[in-house]
Amino acid sequence: xxxxxxxxxxxxxxxxxxxxxxxxxxxxxxxxxxxxxxxxxxxxxxxxxxxxxxxxxxxxxxxxxxxxxxxxxxxxxxxxxxxxxxxxxxxxxxxxxxxxxxxxxxxxxxxxxxxxxxxxxxxxxxxxxxxxxxxxxxxxxxxxxxxxxxxxxxxxxxxxxxxxxxxxxxxxxxxxxxxxxxxxxxxxxxxxxxxxxxxxxxxxxxxxxxxxxxxxxxxxxxxxxxxxxxxxxxxxxxxxxxxxxxxxxxxxxxxxxxxxxxxxxxxxxxxxxxxxxxxxxxx
Numbered sequence: 503x504x505x506x507x508x509x510x511x512x513x514x515x516x517x518x519x520x521x522x523x524x525x526x527x528x529x530x531x532x533x534x535x536x537x538x539x540x541x542x543x544x545x546x547x548x549x550x551x552x553x554x555x556x557x558x559x560x561x562x563x564x565x566x567x568x569x570x571x572x573x574x575x576x577x578x579x580x581x582x583x584x585x586x587x588x589x590x591x592x593x594x595x596x597x598x599x600x601x602x603x604x605x606x607x608x609x610x611x612x613x614x615x616x617x618x619x620x621x622x623x624x625x626x627x628x629x630x631x632x633x634x635x636x637x638x639x640x641x642x643x644x645x646x647x648x649x650x651x652x653x654x655x656x657x658x659x660x661x662x663x664x665x666x667x668x669x670x671x672x673x674x675x676x677x678x679x680x681x682x683x684x685x686x687x688x689x690x691x692x693x694x695x696x697x698x699x700x701x702x703x704x705x706x707x708x709x710x711x712x713x714x715x716x717x718x719x720x721x722x723x724x725x726x727x728x729x730x731x732x733x734x735x736x737x738x739x740x741x742x743x744x745x746x747x748x749x750x751x752x753x754x755x756x757x758x759x760x761x762x763x764x765x766x767x768x769x770x771x772x773x774x775x776x777x778x779x780x781x782x783x784x785x
Contacts, residue, residue, distance in 0.1 A: 508663065508673065508697075508707075509618030511625060515701040519737045522560055526704075527610055528734045529554040536726045548573065556608045557738070563588075565743065566607045577765040581605045584746040590761050595744070599752030607758065610735070616676040624664040663697040670695045673709060691715070693726075704736025 519525065531552040551571040557564050562583075569578035580591040581601060588601040665673065671692070695711040710730035716723060755761055 506622045506625070507618050508620040508622055508665075508669075509614065509616075511622065511661065511663065511699060512614065512617050512705065512707065515699060516705045516735060519705065519735065524564075524738050524740050525558045525561075525610070526736055526738045527554075527556045527558070527608060528732075529556070529608055530732045532730045534728045536728075537723055554608055556610070557741075558610060559740075561611060563605070563607070565741075566605070568607065577762070579761050579765060581607065582743075582746045584748065589746045589748060590755060592761065592764055597749040597752060598746050600748055600754045602754050602756040605758060613676060613733075617673075620665065620673050620676065621669050622663055623666055623669075626662045628660040659702075660698065660700040663699065665695075665697055667692065670697070670709075670711070673697065674711070704734045706735075707731075707733045 529552075531550075533550040535548040549572070553569045553571075554566065555568075556566045563581075564583050566581040567578065568580075569576060578592075578594075580595055582589055582591070582595075582598070584598065584600075588603075588605055589598040590601045590605075591598045691714050693712045693714045695709065697707075697709040699708070700706040708731070710728070712729070713727040715725045715727070753760075753764075755764070
């Protein structure tokens with residue numbers, strides 16, 4: 503008997519968007535680290551937010567913007583199509599340098615394919631019933647809830663997904679290739695997790711998890727790491743954008759790590775401080 507997968511649920515909710523035209527994907531990753539440093543429970547808190555906005559034209563990457571917020575100054579860069587290749591900008595699009603390879607920021611087709619490998623134990627659907635929506639006052643839509651894998655007639659609005667531990671770890675691997683190290687016996691342990699999906703003007707996949715560990719320099723001090731990911735996919739109209747014109751004074755780059763390096767050093771050679779960019783293989 504075939505297993506229900508997160509990919510099948512995603513495709514059902516995404517069917518109305520179609521595959522052609524312009525599609526926007528918004529990815530937001532948040533991480534909060536809490537380490538208890540005193541018997542009274544005072545904590546040192548470190549937070550990190552990574553936001554990625556990617557736009558595709560008929561599944562071809564057109565433009566992307568990535569922003570990193572942490573303890574230091576915010577860092578952001580842009581990538582855009584230029585002629586037959588791509589260009590990058592670290593100053594908001596005023597100046598563009600040549601990107602000599604195909605930038606791998608977030609590959610929608612690969613993400614959707616990998617979701618098909620994540621098995622689901624159960625799903626609770628929130629369905630808009632056609633009769634209820636027609637009779638609800640003020641144009642509002644009433645909802646009925648059904649459990650298991652087959653909603654009755656109506657449009658699926660949202661669902662809570664039940665995964666086992668192994669399936670959730672695979673979902674983390676979909677988001678970042680090296681995330682499964684979080685379940686290493688010698689590393690932080692996965693304490694809790696949750697997955698949900700919603701369908702409105704776009705399709706939203708949301709999941710969060712928490713990890714437990716101890717401070718490396720003080721094993722008796724507990725460390726908690728809470729993370730969340732939101733991935734939204736929606737169809738949009740083509741934006742009005744200025745054409746990309748290369749600035750030959752900017753260095754050519756062939757990898758996203760090189761762009762993060764420019765940001766850490768300062769876009770035009772000025773000193774910069776703060777959090778480093780994420781390693782390659784992230785969103």
